[in-house]
Amino acid sequence: MPKEVNLSTFDTGVLQPFCALKEQDHASQRGLSEVGILFALMVFSPLIEGGTTHLPVLIIRLLLVAGLALWVFRSFQSGTITLYRIPMMPLAAMFVGISGLGIFRSSYVGASIQGVIGLLMYALLMFLLLHQLYTRSSSRILVLGIVVMGSLEGLLGIVQYGWMGEARAKGTFFNPNFFAMYEAVTVVLALSLLSSMKWADHGWQEKCLLGAALSVSMPAFVMAQSRGAFFAFLVALLFLGLCRSWKLAVLLPLVVVLGVITLPNPIKERALAVSDQDPYAYTRLEIWKSSLDRIADHPFGTGLGTYKYLSFKYRFPIEGEIVRYEKRAESAHNEYLQMAVELGVGGLALFLVGIGVWGWEVKGTLQGEGLSSWERGAVVGLSGGALAILVHASVDSVFHEPALVILLILCGSLVLVLKRLNSPTRTPTWNIPFPYHPARLALVVLLGAASIFLIIQPAAAWFAYEQGNVASRNGQRERAWEWYRRATFIDPGTTAYRDAVARMNVTQFYASGDPQWLLQAVEEIEICQELNPLDGRIPSRLGMLYLLLAERTMSNEQRGELIARAVKSYEGAIKADPFSPFNYQDLGKIMWRQGQYEEAQVLLKKAVSHEPNFLPARVLLAKLAAQVGKNDIALSQYAAIERIQERYKGRTVSPLESRYLDVSLDLKDQLVKE
Secondary structure, three states: OOOOOOHHHOOHHHHHHHHHHHHHHHHHHHHHHHHHHHHHHHHHHHHOOOOOOHHHHHHHHHHHHHHHHHHHHHHHHHOEEEEEOOOHHHHHHHHHHHHHHHHHHOOOHHHHHHHHHHHHHHHHHHHHHHHHOOOHHHHHHHHHHHHHHHHHHHHHHHHHHHHOOOOOOOOOOOOHHHHHHHHHHHHHHHHHHHHHOOHHHOOHHHHHHHHHHHHHHHHHHHHHOOHHHHHHHHHHHHHHHHOOOHHHHHHHHHHHHHHHHHOOOHHHHHHHHHHHHOOOOOOHHHHHHHHHHHHHHOOOOOOOOOHHHHOOOOOOOOOOOOOOOOOOOOOOOOHHHHHHHHHHHHHHHHHHHHHHHHHHHHHHHHHOOOOOHHHHHHHHHHHHHHHHHHHHOOOOOHHHOHHHHHHHHHHHHHHHHHHHHOOHHHOOEEEEEOOOOHHHHHHHHHHHHHHHHHHHHHHHHHHHHHHHHHHHHOOOHHHHHHHHHHHHHHOOOOHHHHHHHHHHHHHHHHHHOOOHHHHHHHHHHHHHHHHOOOOOHHHHHHHHHHHHHHHOOOOHHHHHHHHHHHHHHHHHHHHHOOOOHHHHHHHHHHHHHOOOHHHHHHHHHHHHHHOOOOHHHHHHHHHHHHHOOOHHHHHHHHHHHHHHHHHOOOOOOOHHHHHHHOOOOHHHHHHHHO
């Protein structure tokens, strides 16, 4: 009979290595099982093509909710919620909170709600990265995954530029600038890993992978021809050099700049030719000035998603163009300025504080002990990649590209994860009891269902809207109207869907002659105006509908009331969009019909002062002058019209420019004879 062992007297120190090994294996299993969702996000996000991204964004958000559900399930199993005390998490929560408060002062609540949901999803991604990566192997998978995805994107970009006739490489991105940024991060990360790793400690497969990534991504980056990404790339190279020595910090960017200047390459060619190809290429200073004006007018912010609707009031002219105020800056082309406009100066300050805290964490990681040569290269490369994206955000709208935001969060979070993995005893945690209970499970399921509903809602509404567009293009008016109505039912807070219903109502009116369709259209546009009073197009359309109703009304009293409403709507349109000549023209016509000649003249002159090439207003001014006996003024207007038409004769014009230039001069001959 074997002798019984008294475990109470056994030296527990002997068991500690075995217990630690068991816990490490368990953590490894958890890490490898949960890194799959994060890896899927990293692989899927760059595959979003241009145009509407509702379906891809839906998939990304559902993956994030699935990752959170898996984390909660693991917490149920362990009976404890473990939260790492990382300074970035409270700052991220505060930033999302400020964004949420912005909903209450937003002029377009629907857009702001969707913006806050997007921020919540990005904060959730950072949370999952910081709390679901338990092993170095998990972090290594994601780091190398970035390199692999960048290489595949680079190959596609090279094929596009070299064999498919694309003017600029863009990969799966709709904007070559965003593709260039993705490739820049890949180059920085691969270069840092190659320069830091000890070659004797790594197999040839990884060395070949990094070398291939560098040789593919660098030419792909050049073929994208992005000036903003090139500037950000130079800053990242400066950072890589500073992490080694100040001499390398000077030499590395200098060699790249001299190479671009002296050697023939697409970036140099585009920089020299862009001013001739794109007359709007150097308007960003005007856009930034416009953004500063908005910040001065709204220092506490206007709500997420409202920047492009504010642009009606902040148009700026492009001299020499037929339409001077055609361009509306729907994006600030500087994410920090746009952040200040939408979230206020306080929101921008908090975001910059977060960048500073993250930078301090990077410094602590590099100065700490325990990092292997590979991990040090990864930290430097990831930090350089994140820095490049942050710098590029100062000259482009990179925070509006989901793939780049995910890449930024991935790079920034992996640095913090590597710091934690190399100093586990110094990373404080909160351990919150979380045992299984039916009520607790029911609450989690309820919150999860609500989250899924909020995620699916915009995608489902957009699907209905797109089905309506297809039916409308095919001439199926009834079917299109039904799909548009479904879109407004699913998402009642989006003006685009209600505007589509109104347009179909007007189409139905012209087909049937029944004014009830016009009344329904008016109702929809009035709701649009309540939802988004910033959009200058909405009151203009409402004024047009009131005039259509007035033409079909028999009662003089009703006609007068409808015309008064039209006047009020056009006045509101001028207030919301003071640079559109069409509103001045339409309101001027009403004033003319009512015998208010001076008011009509003032309005038409205002239109011409903003848009000198808007010839319909000049024709009306000439006719108005002729009616009151001022033929000399009328002839001077016709002379101006002829000069403008001669100036742009033979030029290819857009449909909008045609509306500016194509007018009839039938009254001129009569005035000359007189």
